[in-house]
Amino acid sequence: MDSEPLFEPLTRDxxxxxxxxxxxxxxxxxxxxxxxxVAESVIARDLGVSRAPVREAGRLLESAGLLVSxxxxxxxxxxxxADDLDSLYELRLCIEREATARTVREGRVAAIxxxxxxxxxxxxxxxxxxxxxxxxxxxxxxxxxxxxTSGNLRFLAVFDKLASEIQACTALIETVFxxxxxxxxxxxxxVEALDSGDEDAAxxxxxxxxxxxxxxVVGHFRRLxxxxxxxx
Amino acid sequence: MDSEPLFEPLTRDxxxxxxxxxxxxxxxxxxxxxxxxVAESVIARDLGVSRAPVREAGRLLESAGLLVSxxxxxxxxxxxxADDLDSLYELRLCIEREATARTVREGRVAAIxxxxxxxxxxxxxxxxxxxxxxxxxxxxxxxxxxxxTSGNLRFLAVFDKLASEIQACTALIETVFxxxxxxxxxxxxxVEALDSGDEDAAxxxxxxxxxxxxxxVVGHFRRLxxxxxxxx
DNA sequence: TCAAGGGAAATTGTCGACAGGCGACAATTC
DNA sequence: GAATTGTCGCCTGTCGACAATTTCCCTTGA
Numbered sequence: 291m292d293s294e295p296l297f298e299p300l301t302r303d304x305x306x307x308x309x310x311x312x313x314x315x316x317x318x319x320x321x322x323x324x325x326x327x328v329a330e331s332v333i334a335r336d337l338g339v340s341r342a343p344v345r346e347a348g349r350l351l352e353s354a355g356l357l358v359s360x361x362x363x364x365x366x367x368x369x370x371x372a373d374d375l376d377s378l379y380e381l382r383l384c385i386e387r388e389a390t391a392r393t394v395r396e397g398r399v400a401a402i403x404x405x406x407x408x409x410x411x412x413x414x415x416x417x418x419x420x421x422x423x424x425x426x427x428x429x430x431x432x433x434x435x436x437x438x439t440s441g442n443l444r445f446l447a448v449f450d451k452l453a454s455e456i457q458a459c460t461a462l463i464e465t466v467f468x469x470x471x472x473x474x475x476x477x478x479x480x481v482e483a484l485d486s487g488d489e490d491a492a493x494x495x496x497x498x499x500x501x502x503x504x505x506x507v508v509g510h511f512r513r514l515x516x517x518x519x520x521x522x
Numbered sequence: 523m524d525s526e527p528l529f530e531p532l533t534r535d536x537x538x539x540x541x542x543x544x545x546x547x548x549x550x551x552x553x554x555x556x557x558x559x560v561a562e563s564v565i566a567r568d569l570g571v572s573r574a575p576v577r578e579a580g581r582l583l584e585s586a587g588l589l590v591s592x593x594x595x596x597x598x599x600x601x602x603x604a605d606d607l608d609s610l611y612e613l614r615l616c617i618e619r620e621a622t623a624r625t626v627r628e629g630r631v632a633a634i635x636x637x638x639x640x641x642x643x644x645x646x647x648x649x650x651x652x653x654x655x656x657x658x659x660x661x662x663x664x665x666x667x668x669x670x671t672s673g674n675l676r677f678l679a680v681f682d683k684l685a686s687e688i689q690a691c692t693a694l695i696e697t698v699f700x701x702x703x704x705x706x707x708x709x710x711x712x713v714e715a716l717d718s719g720d721e722d723a724a725x726x727x728x729x730x731x732x733x734x735x736x737x738x739v740v741g742h743f744r745r746l747x748x749x750x751x752x753x754x
Numbered sequence: 755t756c757a758a759g760g761g762a763a764a765t766t767g768t769c770g771a772c773a774g775g776c777g778a779c780a781a782t783t784c
Numbered sequence: 785g786a787a788t789t790g791t792c793g794c795c796t797g798t799c800g801a802c803a804a805t806t807t808c809c810c811t812t813g814a
Contacts, residue, residue, distance in 0.1 A: 303593040303797075331765060340799045341766090342574075346581070353585040361535040362766055362805055374675070381676040384616045443606070444613040448680060535767075563795060572769045573796085594775050594796055 305339060309347035312337070317356050317367055318423075318458050328357060328365040355455045370459050372511040379504035382452050383497065386433060389440035389449075390480075390496040391489045398439045399484045406432060406481050413474035425474070426460050432477060436484075436496075460507065476502070537571065541579035544569070549588055549599055550655075550690050560589060560597040587687045602691050604743040611736035614684050615729065618665060621672035621681075622712075622728040623721045630671045631716045638664060638713050645706035657706070658692050664709060668716075668728075692739065708734070 313333070316322045330344045337344070348365045351357040357365045393399060409432045416425040430453050437449045476499060483495030545565070548554045562576040569576070580597045583589040589597045625631060641664045648657040662685050669681045708731060715727035 305797080329765065342798055345766095346797090349578070349581050349585075363807095364766060377674045377676040380620070380674055381617075381680065384620050385613075388612070388616050442609045442612055444609040448613065537767080561795065574768055577796090578767095595777090596796060 305343045306346040306350065309333070309337065309339070309343055310350045313347060313351055314354075314356060314454065314458075317351075322367050324367050324369040326367045328367060330364060354451060356458060368455075370455075372508055372515055375459060375511055376504070376508045378452060378455060379500065379508065381448070382456070383500050383504070385445050385448050385452075386437060386496050386500060387493050389437040389442065389445045390484070391493040392440040392442060392445075393436055394484060394487060394489045394492045396441055398441070399487070402435055402439050403481065403485070405435060406477075406484075409435070410474060410477045410481070413477065414471050417471045417474050426457060429474075429477075430457060436480075459511075473503075537575045538578040538582065541565070541569065541571070541575055542582045545579060545583055546586075546588060546686070546690075549583075554599050556599050556601040558599045560599060562596060586683060588690055602687075604740055604747055607691060607743055608736070608740045610684060610687060611732065611740065614681070614688070615732050615736070617677050617680050617684075618669060618728050618732060619725050621669040621674065621677045622716070623725040624672040624674060624677075625668055626716060626719060626721045626724045628673055630673070631719070634667055634671050635713065635717070637667060638709075638716075641667070642706060642709045642713070645709065646703050649703045649706050658689060661706075661709075662689060668712075691743075705735075 313322070313328070322328065328348065330341045330348060334341045334344045348357055348359065352359050352365065356368055358368050359365050409428050412428050413425050413432070416422075416428065434446070434449060434453065438446050440446075480492075480495050480499055483492045486492070545554070545560065554560065560580065562573045562580060566573045566576045580589055580591065584591055584597065588600055590600050591597050641660050644660050645657050645664070648654075648660065666678075666681060666685065669677050672678075712724075712727050712731055715724045718724070
Protein backbone atom coordinates (compact mmCIF):
# COMPACT_ATOMS: atom_id res chain seq x y z
CA MET A 291 0.00 0.00 0.00
CA ASP A 292 1.62 3.23 -1.08
CA SER A 293 1.58 5.97 1.52
CA GLU A 294 -0.37 9.14 0.96
CA PRO A 295 1.90 11.81 -0.57
CA LEU A 296 2.59 14.76 1.70
CA PHE A 297 1.64 17.38 -0.87
CA GLU A 298 -0.63 17.62 -3.82
CA PRO A 299 1.22 18.05 -7.09
CA LEU A 300 1.26 21.79 -7.62
CA THR A 301 -0.55 22.26 -10.90
CA ARG A 302 0.98 24.79 -13.20
CA ASP A 303 -0.69 25.91 -16.40
CA UNK A 304 -2.91 27.29 -13.67
CA UNK A 305 -3.37 30.50 -15.55
CA UNK A 306 -5.30 29.01 -18.44
CA UNK A 307 -7.33 26.85 -16.08
CA UNK A 308 -8.15 29.74 -13.83
CA UNK A 309 -9.25 31.92 -16.71
CA UNK A 310 -11.41 29.11 -18.06
CA UNK A 311 -12.97 28.79 -14.63
CA UNK A 312 -13.64 32.50 -14.39
CA UNK A 313 -15.30 32.55 -17.80
CA UNK A 314 -17.34 29.47 -17.01
CA UNK A 315 -18.61 31.03 -13.81
CA UNK A 316 -19.50 34.19 -15.69
CA UNK A 317 -21.53 32.19 -18.18
CA UNK A 318 -23.24 29.97 -15.64
CA UNK A 319 -24.08 32.90 -13.42
CA UNK A 320 -25.51 34.80 -16.36
CA UNK A 321 -23.02 37.64 -16.24
CA UNK A 322 -22.25 36.66 -19.79
CA UNK A 323 -25.37 35.95 -21.79
CA UNK A 324 -25.78 33.72 -24.85
CA UNK A 325 -24.65 35.58 -27.94
CA UNK A 326 -22.41 37.93 -26.01
CA UNK A 327 -19.05 38.61 -27.51
CA VAL A 328 -16.04 37.45 -25.54
CA ALA A 329 -13.14 39.52 -26.85
CA GLU A 330 -9.83 38.07 -25.81
CA SER A 331 -8.20 41.49 -25.71
CA VAL A 332 -10.88 42.78 -23.34
CA ILE A 333 -10.67 39.77 -21.04
CA ALA A 334 -6.89 39.94 -21.09
CA ARG A 335 -6.88 43.59 -20.18
CA ASP A 336 -9.38 43.11 -17.38
CA LEU A 337 -7.52 40.17 -15.89
CA GLY A 338 -4.11 41.74 -16.35
CA VAL A 339 -2.66 38.90 -18.42
CA SER A 340 -1.63 38.56 -22.02
CA ARG A 341 -3.96 37.29 -24.70
CA ALA A 342 -2.28 33.92 -25.07
CA PRO A 343 -3.72 32.20 -21.98
CA VAL A 344 -7.11 33.81 -22.60
CA ARG A 345 -7.04 32.36 -26.06
CA GLU A 346 -6.23 28.93 -24.67
CA ALA A 347 -9.05 29.17 -22.18
CA GLY A 348 -11.36 30.15 -25.01
CA ARG A 349 -10.43 27.06 -26.99
CA LEU A 350 -11.01 24.99 -23.91
CA LEU A 351 -14.48 26.39 -23.43
CA GLU A 352 -15.15 26.03 -27.10
CA SER A 353 -14.49 22.32 -26.97
CA ALA A 354 -16.62 22.22 -23.83
CA GLY A 355 -19.42 23.72 -25.86
CA LEU A 356 -19.82 26.94 -23.89
CA LEU A 357 -18.31 29.20 -26.53
CA VAL A 358 -18.22 29.22 -30.29
CA SER A 359 -15.53 30.88 -32.34
CA UNK A 360 -15.71 32.50 -35.74
CA UNK A 361 -12.61 33.16 -37.83
CA UNK A 362 -11.29 36.67 -37.34
CA UNK A 363 -14.23 37.49 -35.10
CA UNK A 364 -13.37 35.73 -31.91
CA UNK A 365 -15.47 33.99 -29.31
CA UNK A 366 -19.14 34.27 -28.50
CA UNK A 367 -21.19 32.70 -25.77
CA UNK A 368 -23.05 29.87 -27.38
CA UNK A 369 -26.71 30.35 -28.11
CA UNK A 370 -29.03 27.48 -27.42
CA UNK A 371 -32.52 26.79 -28.66
CA ALA A 372 -35.00 24.19 -27.54
CA ASP A 373 -34.21 21.82 -30.41
CA ASP A 374 -30.56 21.95 -29.55
CA LEU A 375 -31.30 21.28 -25.93
CA ASP A 376 -33.45 18.35 -26.96
CA SER A 377 -30.58 16.90 -29.02
CA LEU A 378 -28.37 17.31 -26.02
CA TYR A 379 -30.70 15.34 -23.79
CA GLU A 380 -31.13 12.69 -26.42
CA LEU A 381 -27.39 12.21 -26.52
CA ARG A 382 -27.19 12.20 -22.77
CA LEU A 383 -29.86 9.56 -22.71
CA CYS A 384 -27.86 7.28 -25.03
CA ILE A 385 -24.76 7.58 -22.94
CA GLU A 386 -26.23 7.23 -19.48
CA ARG A 387 -28.56 4.43 -20.43
CA GLU A 388 -25.66 2.27 -21.54
CA ALA A 389 -23.37 3.41 -18.76
CA THR A 390 -25.96 2.44 -16.18
CA ALA A 391 -26.43 -0.98 -17.70
CA ARG A 392 -22.68 -1.41 -17.83
CA THR A 393 -22.25 -0.48 -14.18
CA VAL A 394 -24.72 -3.17 -13.21
CA ARG A 395 -23.24 -5.72 -15.59
CA GLU A 396 -19.77 -5.20 -14.19
CA GLY A 397 -21.09 -5.62 -10.66
CA ARG A 398 -19.88 -2.29 -9.42
CA VAL A 399 -23.05 -1.02 -7.78
CA ALA A 400 -22.12 -1.93 -4.22
CA ALA A 401 -18.95 0.14 -4.37
CA ILE A 402 -20.84 3.38 -4.92
CA UNK A 403 -24.21 2.77 -3.30
CA UNK A 404 -23.54 4.71 -0.12
CA UNK A 405 -22.08 7.61 -1.97
CA UNK A 406 -25.13 7.83 -4.20
CA UNK A 407 -27.49 7.85 -1.23
CA UNK A 408 -25.49 10.57 0.46
CA UNK A 409 -25.73 12.70 -2.66
CA UNK A 410 -29.47 12.25 -2.77
CA UNK A 411 -29.68 13.41 0.82
CA UNK A 412 -27.65 16.48 -0.06
CA UNK A 413 -29.95 17.23 -2.95
CA UNK A 414 -33.04 17.06 -0.80
CA UNK A 415 -31.58 19.50 1.70
CA UNK A 416 -30.47 21.90 -0.98
CA UNK A 417 -33.77 21.85 -2.78
CA UNK A 418 -35.52 22.74 0.47
CA UNK A 419 -33.14 25.63 0.89
CA UNK A 420 -33.78 26.76 -2.69
CA UNK A 421 -30.11 26.39 -3.54
CA UNK A 422 -30.93 25.40 -7.06
CA UNK A 423 -27.50 25.91 -8.57
CA UNK A 424 -25.82 23.75 -5.97
CA UNK A 425 -28.55 21.17 -6.21
CA UNK A 426 -27.96 20.86 -9.93
CA UNK A 427 -24.27 20.47 -9.21
CA UNK A 428 -24.85 17.52 -6.91
CA UNK A 429 -27.42 16.11 -9.31
CA UNK A 430 -24.79 16.05 -12.03
CA UNK A 431 -22.29 14.49 -9.64
CA UNK A 432 -24.75 11.71 -8.94
CA UNK A 433 -25.10 10.93 -12.61
CA UNK A 434 -21.41 11.37 -13.21
CA UNK A 435 -20.52 8.84 -10.55
CA UNK A 436 -22.61 6.20 -12.25
CA UNK A 437 -21.09 6.96 -15.62
CA UNK A 438 -17.61 6.95 -14.17
CA THR A 439 -18.18 3.65 -12.46
CA SER A 440 -19.28 2.09 -15.71
CA GLY A 441 -15.61 1.94 -16.62
CA ASN A 442 -15.98 3.29 -20.14
CA LEU A 443 -13.82 6.40 -20.19
CA ARG A 444 -15.33 7.55 -23.46
CA PHE A 445 -18.75 7.68 -21.89
CA LEU A 446 -17.35 9.80 -19.12
CA ALA A 447 -15.63 12.16 -21.54
CA VAL A 448 -18.85 12.81 -23.44
CA PHE A 449 -20.81 13.17 -20.22
CA ASP A 450 -18.39 15.74 -18.85
CA LYS A 451 -18.63 17.74 -22.01
CA LEU A 452 -22.42 17.72 -21.88
CA ALA A 453 -22.48 18.41 -18.17
CA SER A 454 -21.02 21.88 -18.47
CA GLU A 455 -23.60 22.74 -21.09
CA ILE A 456 -26.45 21.27 -19.13
CA GLN A 457 -25.38 23.16 -16.06
CA ALA A 458 -25.05 26.40 -17.99
CA CYS A 459 -28.47 26.29 -19.59
CA THR A 460 -30.26 24.84 -16.62
CA ALA A 461 -29.00 27.77 -14.63
CA LEU A 462 -30.46 30.05 -17.25
CA ILE A 463 -33.87 28.60 -16.78
CA GLU A 464 -33.54 29.13 -13.05
CA THR A 465 -36.47 27.21 -11.70
CA VAL A 466 -37.80 24.44 -13.82
CA PHE A 467 -39.07 22.09 -11.20
CA UNK A 468 -42.21 22.55 -9.24
CA UNK A 469 -42.17 20.51 -6.07
CA UNK A 470 -39.05 20.99 -3.96
CA UNK A 471 -37.37 17.73 -3.14
CA UNK A 472 -39.42 15.67 -5.50
CA UNK A 473 -36.81 15.45 -8.22
CA UNK A 474 -34.14 14.81 -5.64
CA UNK A 475 -36.09 11.92 -4.15
CA UNK A 476 -36.80 10.50 -7.58
CA UNK A 477 -33.17 9.53 -7.70
CA UNK A 478 -33.97 6.86 -5.14
CA UNK A 479 -35.75 4.92 -7.85
CA UNK A 480 -32.48 4.72 -9.77
CA VAL A 481 -30.61 3.39 -6.78
CA GLU A 482 -33.32 0.79 -6.23
CA ALA A 483 -33.05 -0.31 -9.84
CA LEU A 484 -29.29 -0.52 -9.53
CA ASP A 485 -29.70 -2.62 -6.40
CA SER A 486 -31.94 -5.06 -8.20
CA GLY A 487 -28.96 -6.20 -10.24
CA ASP A 488 -31.17 -6.34 -13.29
CA GLU A 489 -29.37 -4.65 -16.15
CA ASP A 490 -32.54 -3.94 -18.10
CA ALA A 491 -34.37 -2.57 -15.10
CA ALA A 492 -31.51 -0.21 -14.37
CA UNK A 493 -31.44 0.94 -17.94
CA UNK A 494 -35.18 1.53 -17.91
CA UNK A 495 -35.03 3.49 -14.66
CA UNK A 496 -32.38 5.81 -16.01
CA UNK A 497 -34.28 6.08 -19.27
CA UNK A 498 -37.37 7.21 -17.45
CA UNK A 499 -35.54 9.56 -15.13
CA UNK A 500 -33.74 11.42 -17.89
CA UNK A 501 -36.85 11.40 -20.04
CA UNK A 502 -38.72 13.30 -17.33
CA UNK A 503 -35.93 15.83 -16.99
CA UNK A 504 -35.78 16.20 -20.73
CA UNK A 505 -39.49 16.90 -21.00
CA UNK A 506 -39.36 19.39 -18.15
CA VAL A 507 -36.34 21.34 -19.32
CA VAL A 508 -37.07 21.29 -23.02
CA GLY A 509 -40.73 22.04 -22.42
CA HIS A 510 -39.91 24.97 -20.23
CA PHE A 511 -37.48 26.24 -22.80
CA ARG A 512 -40.04 25.96 -25.57
CA ARG A 513 -42.55 27.94 -23.56
CA LEU A 514 -39.97 30.67 -23.07
CA UNK A 515 -39.24 30.69 -26.77
CA UNK A 516 -42.92 30.79 -27.61
CA UNK A 517 -43.41 33.71 -25.29
CA UNK A 518 -40.80 35.57 -27.29
CA UNK A 519 -38.80 35.91 -24.12
CA UNK A 520 -35.61 35.56 -26.07
CA UNK A 521 -33.05 33.42 -24.36
CA UNK A 522 -30.71 33.72 -27.27
CA MET B 523 -28.57 22.29 -55.77
CA ASP B 524 -25.78 24.62 -54.73
CA SER B 525 -22.71 24.33 -56.90
CA GLU B 526 -19.39 23.63 -55.27
CA PRO B 527 -17.38 26.87 -54.97
CA LEU B 528 -14.21 26.88 -57.04
CA PHE B 529 -11.97 27.85 -54.14
CA GLU B 530 -12.28 27.77 -50.43
CA PRO B 531 -12.37 31.25 -48.94
CA LEU B 532 -8.79 31.68 -47.85
CA THR B 533 -9.16 32.75 -44.25
CA ARG B 534 -6.13 33.47 -42.22
CA ASP B 535 -7.19 30.81 -39.86
CA UNK B 536 -6.36 28.53 -42.77
CA UNK B 537 -2.87 28.32 -41.39
CA UNK B 538 -4.02 26.50 -38.28
CA UNK B 539 -6.25 24.25 -40.37
CA UNK B 540 -3.48 23.43 -42.78
CA UNK B 541 -1.09 22.57 -39.99
CA UNK B 542 -3.72 20.40 -38.34
CA UNK B 543 -4.21 18.64 -41.63
CA UNK B 544 -0.50 18.07 -42.09
CA UNK B 545 -0.17 16.62 -38.61
CA UNK B 546 -3.23 14.46 -39.06
CA UNK B 547 -1.85 13.05 -42.28
CA UNK B 548 1.45 12.36 -40.59
CA UNK B 549 -0.31 10.43 -37.85
CA UNK B 550 -2.65 8.50 -40.11
CA UNK B 551 0.16 7.62 -42.48
CA UNK B 552 2.29 6.43 -39.60
CA UNK B 553 5.05 8.98 -40.07
CA UNK B 554 4.27 9.95 -36.49
CA UNK B 555 3.80 6.93 -34.28
CA UNK B 556 1.80 6.65 -31.05
CA UNK B 557 3.83 8.01 -28.17
CA UNK B 558 5.98 10.21 -30.40
CA UNK B 559 6.62 13.67 -29.14
CA VAL B 560 5.25 16.52 -31.22
CA ALA B 561 7.26 19.55 -30.17
CA GLU B 562 5.61 22.73 -31.32
CA SER B 563 8.93 24.48 -31.69
CA VAL B 564 10.24 21.74 -33.97
CA ILE B 565 7.10 21.67 -36.11
CA ALA B 566 7.12 25.46 -36.29
CA ARG B 567 10.72 25.52 -37.43
CA ASP B 568 10.15 22.84 -40.06
CA LEU B 569 7.07 24.52 -41.47
CA GLY B 570 8.53 28.00 -41.30
CA VAL B 571 5.80 29.47 -39.13
CA SER B 572 5.64 30.69 -35.57
CA ARG B 573 4.63 28.49 -32.70
CA ALA B 574 1.21 30.10 -32.20
CA PRO B 575 -0.66 28.42 -35.07
CA VAL B 576 1.12 25.13 -34.38
CA ARG B 577 -0.09 25.34 -30.84
CA GLU B 578 -3.65 25.98 -32.03
CA ALA B 579 -3.46 23.02 -34.36
CA GLY B 580 -2.21 20.92 -31.49
CA ARG B 581 -5.19 21.86 -29.35
CA LEU B 582 -7.45 21.05 -32.25
CA LEU B 583 -5.98 17.60 -32.62
CA GLU B 584 -6.07 17.14 -28.90
CA SER B 585 -9.80 17.70 -28.81
CA ALA B 586 -10.07 15.40 -31.81
CA GLY B 587 -8.34 12.76 -29.73
CA LEU B 588 -5.26 12.34 -31.90
CA LEU B 589 -2.86 14.05 -29.52
CA VAL B 590 -2.56 14.35 -25.79
CA SER B 591 -0.81 17.17 -24.01
CA UNK B 592 1.14 17.23 -20.78
CA UNK B 593 1.81 20.45 -18.92
CA UNK B 594 5.20 21.91 -19.76
CA UNK B 595 6.00 18.93 -21.92
CA UNK B 596 3.87 19.53 -24.94
CA UNK B 597 2.03 17.18 -27.26
CA UNK B 598 2.41 13.49 -27.85
CA UNK B 599 0.71 11.24 -30.34
CA UNK B 600 -1.97 9.44 -28.44
CA UNK B 601 -1.36 5.84 -27.54
CA UNK B 602 -4.23 3.44 -27.84
CA UNK B 603 -4.75 0.05 -26.32
CA ALA B 604 -7.38 -2.56 -27.09
CA ASP B 605 -9.57 -1.64 -24.11
CA ASP B 606 -9.62 1.94 -25.19
CA LEU B 607 -10.52 0.95 -28.72
CA ASP B 608 -13.29 -1.20 -27.32
CA SER B 609 -14.68 1.75 -25.37
CA LEU B 610 -14.57 3.77 -28.51
CA TYR B 611 -16.60 1.23 -30.43
CA GLU B 612 -19.07 0.90 -27.59
CA LEU B 613 -19.66 4.63 -27.71
CA ARG B 614 -19.94 4.58 -31.45
CA LEU B 615 -22.49 1.84 -31.14
CA CYS B 616 -24.66 3.92 -28.81
CA ILE B 617 -24.62 6.88 -31.13
CA GLU B 618 -25.16 5.15 -34.42
CA ARG B 619 -27.80 2.82 -33.11
CA GLU B 620 -30.00 5.72 -32.05
CA ALA B 621 -29.13 7.84 -35.06
CA THR B 622 -30.19 5.04 -37.38
CA ALA B 623 -33.47 4.60 -35.58
CA ARG B 624 -34.02 8.32 -35.68
CA THR B 625 -33.37 8.51 -39.40
CA VAL B 626 -36.05 5.90 -40.01
CA ARG B 627 -38.45 7.47 -37.55
CA GLU B 628 -38.16 10.85 -39.22
CA GLY B 629 -38.81 9.27 -42.60
CA ARG B 630 -35.61 10.49 -44.17
CA VAL B 631 -34.36 7.26 -45.67
CA ALA B 632 -35.57 7.90 -49.23
CA ALA B 633 -33.59 11.12 -49.45
CA ILE B 634 -30.25 9.39 -49.00
CA UNK B 635 -30.87 5.89 -50.33
CA UNK B 636 -29.20 6.39 -53.71
CA UNK B 637 -26.20 8.05 -52.16
CA UNK B 638 -25.72 5.18 -49.74
CA UNK B 639 -25.86 2.63 -52.54
CA UNK B 640 -23.33 4.60 -54.56
CA UNK B 641 -20.98 4.63 -51.61
CA UNK B 642 -21.28 0.89 -51.21
CA UNK B 643 -20.39 0.47 -54.85
CA UNK B 644 -17.32 2.63 -54.34
CA UNK B 645 -16.28 0.59 -51.37
CA UNK B 646 -16.50 -2.66 -53.28
CA UNK B 647 -14.31 -1.30 -56.06
CA UNK B 648 -11.76 0.06 -53.64
CA UNK B 649 -11.56 -3.10 -51.62
CA UNK B 650 -10.87 -5.05 -54.79
CA UNK B 651 -8.09 -2.61 -55.59
CA UNK B 652 -6.67 -2.98 -52.07
CA UNK B 653 -7.11 0.73 -51.44
CA UNK B 654 -7.82 0.12 -47.79
CA UNK B 655 -7.31 3.67 -46.59
CA UNK B 656 -9.69 5.08 -49.12
CA UNK B 657 -12.17 2.32 -48.50
CA UNK B 658 -12.23 3.16 -44.82
CA UNK B 659 -12.77 6.77 -45.76
CA UNK B 660 -15.87 5.95 -47.79
CA UNK B 661 -17.01 3.52 -45.13
CA UNK B 662 -16.98 6.30 -42.59
CA UNK B 663 -18.78 8.61 -45.02
CA UNK B 664 -21.52 6.01 -45.34
CA UNK B 665 -22.02 5.89 -41.61
CA UNK B 666 -21.67 9.63 -41.31
CA UNK B 667 -24.41 10.25 -43.84
CA UNK B 668 -26.85 8.21 -41.80
CA UNK B 669 -25.89 9.99 -38.59
CA UNK B 670 -26.11 13.36 -40.28
CA THR B 671 -29.53 12.57 -41.71
CA SER B 672 -30.82 11.66 -38.28
CA GLY B 673 -31.01 15.38 -37.62
CA ASN B 674 -29.38 15.31 -34.20
CA LEU B 675 -26.33 17.54 -34.54
CA ARG B 676 -24.91 16.29 -31.27
CA PHE B 677 -24.78 12.78 -32.59
CA LEU B 678 -22.92 14.06 -35.60
CA ALA B 679 -20.43 16.00 -33.49
CA VAL B 680 -19.55 12.94 -31.43
CA PHE B 681 -19.36 10.77 -34.51
CA ASP B 682 -16.96 13.16 -36.22
CA LYS B 683 -14.72 13.19 -33.23
CA LEU B 684 -14.62 9.42 -33.09
CA ALA B 685 -14.21 9.11 -36.84
CA SER B 686 -10.78 10.68 -36.87
CA GLU B 687 -9.65 8.34 -34.16
CA ILE B 688 -11.14 5.32 -35.81
CA GLN B 689 -9.52 6.24 -39.07
CA ALA B 690 -6.16 6.80 -37.44
CA CYS B 691 -6.01 3.52 -35.59
CA THR B 692 -7.60 1.48 -38.32
CA ALA B 693 -4.87 2.69 -40.60
CA LEU B 694 -2.35 1.47 -38.05
CA ILE B 695 -3.74 -1.99 -38.18
CA GLU B 696 -3.44 -1.96 -41.94
CA THR B 697 -5.44 -4.98 -42.98
CA VAL B 698 -8.01 -6.24 -40.58
CA PHE B 699 -10.50 -7.76 -42.92
CA UNK B 700 -10.11 -11.04 -44.67
CA UNK B 701 -12.36 -11.28 -47.69
CA UNK B 702 -12.12 -8.31 -50.02
CA UNK B 703 -15.50 -6.78 -50.72
CA UNK B 704 -17.30 -8.73 -48.06
CA UNK B 705 -17.43 -5.94 -45.54
CA UNK B 706 -18.37 -3.48 -48.24
CA UNK B 707 -21.27 -5.61 -49.35
CA UNK B 708 -22.43 -6.12 -45.78
CA UNK B 709 -23.52 -2.52 -45.85
CA UNK B 710 -26.33 -3.58 -48.15
CA UNK B 711 -27.99 -5.22 -45.17
CA UNK B 712 -28.18 -1.85 -43.47
CA VAL B 713 -29.78 -0.22 -46.48
CA GLU B 714 -32.32 -3.04 -46.62
CA ALA B 715 -33.18 -2.55 -42.99
CA LEU B 716 -33.53 1.17 -43.53
CA ASP B 717 -35.83 0.47 -46.46
CA SER B 718 -38.06 -1.70 -44.33
CA GLY B 719 -39.15 1.38 -42.44
CA ASP B 720 -38.99 -0.62 -39.24
CA GLU B 721 -37.15 1.43 -36.66
CA ASP B 722 -36.19 -1.57 -34.55
CA ALA B 723 -34.99 -3.57 -37.51
CA ALA B 724 -32.79 -0.68 -38.60
CA UNK B 725 -31.38 -0.34 -35.13
CA UNK B 726 -30.66 -4.04 -34.96
CA UNK B 727 -28.95 -4.05 -38.35
CA UNK B 728 -26.63 -1.25 -37.35
CA UNK B 729 -26.05 -2.92 -34.00
CA UNK B 730 -24.96 -6.10 -35.69
CA UNK B 731 -22.85 -4.36 -38.29
CA UNK B 732 -20.85 -2.32 -35.81
CA UNK B 733 -20.61 -5.27 -33.47
CA UNK B 734 -18.86 -7.26 -36.17
CA UNK B 735 -16.45 -4.43 -36.90
CA UNK B 736 -15.81 -4.02 -33.20
CA UNK B 737 -14.96 -7.67 -32.75
CA UNK B 738 -12.70 -7.67 -35.78
CA VAL B 739 -10.77 -4.52 -34.97
CA VAL B 740 -10.51 -5.01 -31.22
CA GLY B 741 -9.72 -8.68 -31.64
CA HIS B 742 -6.96 -7.92 -34.09
CA PHE B 743 -5.60 -5.28 -31.78
CA ARG B 744 -5.60 -7.66 -28.85
CA ARG B 745 -3.68 -10.24 -30.83
CA LEU B 746 -1.07 -7.63 -31.69
CA UNK B 747 -0.80 -6.67 -28.05
CA UNK B 748 -0.54 -10.27 -27.00
CA UNK B 749 2.25 -10.83 -29.51
CA UNK B 750 4.17 -8.03 -27.82
CA UNK B 751 4.23 -6.25 -31.15
CA UNK B 752 3.89 -2.97 -29.37
CA UNK B 753 1.57 -0.53 -31.04
CA UNK B 754 2.02 1.93 -28.24
C1' DT C 755 -34.84 59.39 -45.77
C1' DC C 756 -31.98 55.92 -46.94
C1' DA C 757 -28.32 53.27 -49.39
C1' DA C 758 -23.58 53.05 -50.62
C1' DG C 759 -18.86 54.13 -49.68
C1' DG C 760 -14.81 55.25 -47.04
C1' DG C 761 -12.01 55.41 -43.47
C1' DA C 762 -10.78 55.04 -38.24
C1' DA C 763 -11.12 52.14 -34.35
C1' DA C 764 -11.28 47.77 -32.49
C1' DT C 765 -10.07 43.00 -32.58
C1' DT C 766 -8.00 38.85 -34.17
C1' DG C 767 -3.96 36.21 -36.42
C1' DT C 768 0.87 35.84 -36.24
C1' DC C 769 5.41 36.66 -34.76
C1' DG C 770 9.83 36.65 -32.09
C1' DA C 771 11.61 36.94 -27.32
C1' DC C 772 12.22 35.75 -22.61
C1' DA C 773 11.70 33.24 -18.25
C1' DG C 774 10.92 29.09 -16.04
C1' DG C 775 9.98 23.99 -15.92
C1' DC C 776 11.41 19.38 -17.09
C1' DG C 777 14.42 15.47 -18.36
C1' DA C 778 19.14 13.74 -18.90
C1' DC C 779 23.53 13.40 -17.42
C1' DA C 780 27.58 14.64 -14.58
C1' DA C 781 29.29 15.44 -9.97
C1' DT C 782 29.16 14.43 -5.19
C1' DT C 783 28.31 12.08 -1.00
C1' DC C 784 27.78 8.08 1.84
C1' DG D 785 28.68 1.17 -6.09
C1' DA D 786 24.13 3.28 -5.29
C1' DA D 787 21.65 7.16 -4.28
C1' DT D 788 21.23 12.01 -4.04
C1' DT D 789 22.28 16.60 -5.71
C1' DG D 790 23.89 20.10 -9.14
C1' DT D 791 24.11 21.53 -14.04
C1' DC D 792 22.81 22.02 -18.86
C1' DG D 793 20.00 22.16 -22.89
C1' DC D 794 15.55 21.90 -24.83
C1' DC D 795 10.85 22.98 -24.66
C1' DT D 796 6.66 25.15 -23.14
C1' DG D 797 4.02 29.15 -20.90
C1' DT D 798 3.60 33.82 -21.32
C1' DC D 799 4.35 38.27 -23.08
C1' DG D 800 4.22 42.59 -25.96
C1' DA D 801 4.23 44.12 -30.77
C1' DC D 802 2.88 44.24 -35.52
C1' DA D 803 -0.02 43.01 -39.54
C1' DA D 804 -4.44 41.79 -41.39
C1' DT D 805 -9.25 41.81 -41.00
C1' DT D 806 -13.65 43.18 -39.45
C1' DT D 807 -16.77 46.48 -37.49
C1' DC D 808 -18.71 50.78 -36.85
C1' DC D 809 -19.64 55.39 -37.78
C1' DC D 810 -19.67 59.18 -40.58
C1' DT D 811 -19.89 61.18 -44.91
C1' DT D 812 -21.77 61.50 -49.50
C1' DG D 813 -25.06 61.17 -53.01
C1' DA D 814 -29.57 60.07 -54.94
